[in-house]
Amino acid sequence: MDKIIAIQGAKGSNHHKVAIDFYGANVPLKECMSFDVLVDSLLDNSAEFGIMALENTIAGSIIPNYALIDNHNLHIIREEYLNIHHHLMALKGQNINDIKEVWSHPMALLQCKTFFKKHPHIKLVEDVDTAEVAKRIANKKLQGIAAIAPKIAAEIFDLVIIEDEIQTIKDNSTRFVLVQTTKPEVKADANKASIKFQLSHKRGSLAAILNAMSDCKMNLTKIQSLPVIQTPWKYSFFVDVTFDEYANYQKAISIIEIMAEEFKILGTYKNGR
Amino acid sequence: MDKIIAIQGAKGSNHHKVAIDFYGANVPLKECMSFDVLVDSLLDNSAEFGIMALENTIAGSIIPNYALIDNHNLHIIREEYLNIHHHLMALKGQNINDIKEVWSHPMALLQCKTFFKKHPHIKLVEDVDTAEVAKRIANKKLQGIAAIAPKIAAEIFDLVIIEDEIQTIKDNSTRFVLVQTTKPEVKADANKASIKFQLSHKRGSLAAILNAMSDCKMNLTKIQSLPVIQTPWKYSFFVDVTFDEYANYQKAISIIEIMAEEFKILGTYKNGR
Secondary structure, rough: OOOOOOEOOOOOOOOHHHHHHHHHHOOOOEOOHHHHHHHHHHOOOOOOOEEEEEEEEEOEEEEEHHHHHHHHOOOEEEEEEOOOOOOOEEEOOOOOOHHHEEEEHHHHHOHHHHHHHOOOOEEEEOOOOHHHHHHHHHHHOOOOOOEEHHHHHHHOOOOOEEOOOOOOOOOEEEEEEEEEEEOOOOOOOOOOOEEEEEOOOOHHHHHHHHHHHHOOOOOOOOOOEEOOOOOOOEEEEEEEEEEEOHHHHHHHHHHHHHHEEEEEEEEEEEEOO | OOOEEEEOOOOOOOOHHHHHHHOOOOOEEEEOOOHHHHHHHHHHHOOOOEEEEEEEEOOOEHHHHHHHHOOOOEEEEEEEEEEEEEEEEOOOOOHHHHHEEEEEEEEHHHHHHHHHOOOOOOOOEEEEHHHHHHHHHHHHHHOOOEEEEOHHHHHHOOOOOEEEOOOOOOOOOOOOOEEEOOOOOOOOOOEEEEEEEEEEOOOOHHHHHHHHHHHHHOEEEEEEEEEOOOOOOOEEEEEEEEOOOHHHHHHHHHHHHHOOOOEEEEEEEEEOO
16 A cells, blocks of 8 residues: 655645645655654554654745644655645635635745735635645635635635735745654665754854864755753754765764764655755 | 834834834834835934844744845844744624634734644735734724734734634744944843844855864854855855854854854844843
8 A cells, every 4th residue: 555645734735735746646655744744654554754844035944834743753854845825715716806805824924925915805724734724615616705825826726816816925836745653774875864963052152063064075054043942042953954865964964973962853854955 | 211112013013022022112113014115214324223033933034134234234232032922813892703814914814824724714915914903903994904013012902802712833933133324333241143244155164164164163053055146156155153252253253254154143142032
């Protein structure tokens, strides 16, 4: 039997697009209405893999998803950068003046802020997903309600696109990762890694780690500090590095393991850019 | 005449609390229904100062606000860390079963996710503010609608607190900053700074900067990388440092100015912790 991929949201969502890119159009899906549910389906083995958005060029890191991966010891095995296109869609025959409310995922609402400023008669309502709303509009024949979703959702659910490309910043790249609960073998083409460690608030401690990484020819592509909750003056760092030689990477992590606390590899995989 | 402070949100909001902490209970306020409007009122001189939330322990940095400060060359002159308490409030006489919808700011809705999971009959609706909803419920006598707001809002608008402390993570500290358009004199008690610079994706470039900072006895309290939109392989870094000696800080920035591109001081002020 084919392995089941848990996605955040419904068919027609951006997570669905990424699943298709990874596994083809007939990928067996489990639709999850939150990232928490997605992680639960990995933990109870009702899905083998999960696809999670991790950061985008507008809002930065999706910190709660980093926390989910970290707290449940998930492993990142693959990544993809997807350009996000938001389209406003509704039942056929309706136009922008017919729309009273738009229901969508908070992130999609945020990314279309400027468009909705020009249409103050439309009420913004948080919903669990982008594409699931498109489905609901179609199934329940909801008049006056619009969804924000990718083009694929309008095709699947036979809706009309009222306005296309309503996102404020046109160049909106989102990074998705494929995760699983078991620790995988590192593949031969791996040239990127996501790691996490803690440091005490001691002067130069981060510089020392970055020096070691640089000495081992690691390139930093992302760094993010987060205060450790309820532990003043202690910081977690989520760092992504790319590298040419796996041996150099192994050397780097063996050094960081000694220098930092709570060191953990979230995943070693092929660079998606 | 007293100077006017622009706050995000209405009276009774957390931004109002911070304004009171800075300028006392009778501070002349301008209520702004978005951070964009807040910045506009600074630019058109209808307010002298603005108060903006910049990061919290749960969701991390509020990247769009960093962008506003950066793009409009605002100056950070003060900061405060506030422990956030979210309370569910409605018209007197109502209880949790009477509530059909909660209207609130997306960040407040996010921070109370776990509570609302236990009450799936309540629809979450994005609104511009926390306290402004409390005011609207009071003024329009809205039945079945609840607000999420600080205790001060229930007092001001005479509402009942249906559930207190509904935030998922009880230790939720949010960092607020006071900003203005003109460049201030640095005060004698300044021991913290927020800086921003860009680096090309060259191995060791960040490590070199952090080494220089460490040599000048700067302590890093925050670091955040962001890809520069539409410029692949270029990264912006937002960094906060604390220091004991102002002379050391001046030395550090004169070095970073040479080593990094697009270097900018967002503010030099007294550590709020």
